[in-house]
Amino acid sequence: MEPNNHENDGGECDWKPRVRMMFDTEQEAYDFYNTYGGRLGFSSRRGYVNKSKEGQITSRQFVCNKEGFRVVDKRDPLIKNPRQEVRTGCQARLVIKWDRNMQKFFVIDFVEQHNHIFVPTKCTHMLPSQRKISASQATEIDLAEKSGIRLNATFELMGNKVGGRESLGFTKLDQNNYLKTKRQNSLAYGEADNEEQITNIFWADAQMIMDYGQFGDVVTFDTTYKLNSAHRPFASFVGFNHHRETVIFGAALMYDETADSFDAAMAKAIPIVMPNTTHRLCTWHLMQNALRHANSIFKDKAVKDKGMKSILSKFMYDIEDEEEFTLKWKEMLDKYEVRDNHWLKLTFGVKEKWGWPYVRNAWGAGMSSTQSFDAFLKDFI
Incomplete structure (x- = not known):
């Protein structure tokens, strides 16, 4: 200045x-x-x-x-x-x-x-823009946290040292925000030079491994449940046991991948790691993507068919012959004049993973969607 x-x-x-x-x-x-x-x-x-x-x-x-x-x-x-x-x-x-x-x-x-x-x-030191944690106070908060002292106890102790909490110059919320920001910075930039930053976590306990050995014929994999604000996915590997109860084979939390990029990487990895596996797409998520990307182009032209949902369902569940599938798909593109729609082109390109003629011969234990497990997760997350 x-x-x-x-x-x-x-x-x-x-x-x-x-x-x-x-x-x-x-x-x-x-x-x-x-x-x-x-x-x-x-x-x-x-x-x-x-x-x-x-x-x-x-x-x-x-x-x-x-x-x-x-x-x-x-x-x-x-x-x-x-x-x-x-x-x-x-x-x-x-x-x-x-x-x-x-x-x-x-x-x-x-x-x-x-x-x-x-x-x-x-009282001016307690105004929102005037409140601040000094360097010495920050050091004291850090030491208390490392020593396992609860945040409330730390705040009370520091307040007693200066004759009352109102004399600290910051509130309990400021203290919590300071620690929260510090943790976020640690994840973003890594800790000290001699420490490694955790970027991805995968875990499976002994019971999960045993369950996979017994019931791992069909596995559902989902990275869309409870995405946080940074779009970092929580991935779950799930199946059914002989009582048709939900069993978990493993789970992963990823900090350096988005759901979209990780799903794309999984699609490439599955044929390599599990070459004899039939990879199918979740019908519920495919339908949601269809409604988001293509429903508007059918709204005015497919009143009788009730839009994209009705049209796509036929290809998911009704048509059994591959040639008929291809023929009906072309007829649909011509009927609604959507030959150049980018999303439809991409979807048809992976028809082997969702089209009924291609997936009906692969046993799926009656599972075509991950939504049942998403509902199961709500009790725990």
Whole structure:
């Protein structure tokens, strides 16, 4: 930040924002406005941002935490103890803009007035934007976690050391978020140099191995159940025993694969690892993909057939002859004028894995979908 801009100018205090004040970075501008808010007694947050095609921030607005109003949620009337409304539509703000020539950000708008009272000085350290965990506090939290001390106990102990939790400068939620972020960073970038990062986990206990030896004639494999926000798959290997009860042969959790890429790799690996195995696709998932990728092109043209679901079902369960299958498929493409549909081309290319003439002779223990096990999993995951 430009040091000359913080000198007294016409009676202005050096910690108060002014139009034309310059900063080297967006973060520097936010820190200055946040410090200013801490001195007055309000919490700040980032507002709108504009960026160039290259990703460079061209303008940014910083606002009071009480800016705007909470969005109305249709579920609000059902909440027994609704959260207190904290926003007041405050118009206080600081707006910065990037100057290409100067290679700096400068203040183009500053609204000083707030429409609410400020927090007392003794309480400002607990404002959302002012709360922070210091380096020494972070070290103490890390040591407590490694020693097996519970998070609640750690928070209480640290609070007692400084005369009360309200004097810590952070909340229990901040502590939990700190540890959560640290774990996520550890998974993303690895731990210390002398430690290896776990990327994929596969497990099968003794009972699973015995069950596979006895009942492994038919195995269902699914990577779609309970995908997390990063689309990392949990994979399950499942079958039936002689009482037609669900048995698990193994499971895997994958951190460095997406479901789509892993399923593609499995399709290539199965003929190599299990050459005498017939690989079939789950009919339920195939139908869901059909409804997602192709149903719209049949909606207006196949009213009598009730769309893609009815059309695809015939090829899954009714047609027994391979030549008839191919002939009926071509007739379907011509009838609905969908010869160039990319998804239909790909699906026909793997017809040996789902078409009834190709899969009906391979024993499948009556299983054509993984959905029954997905329902079974809900009791445990």
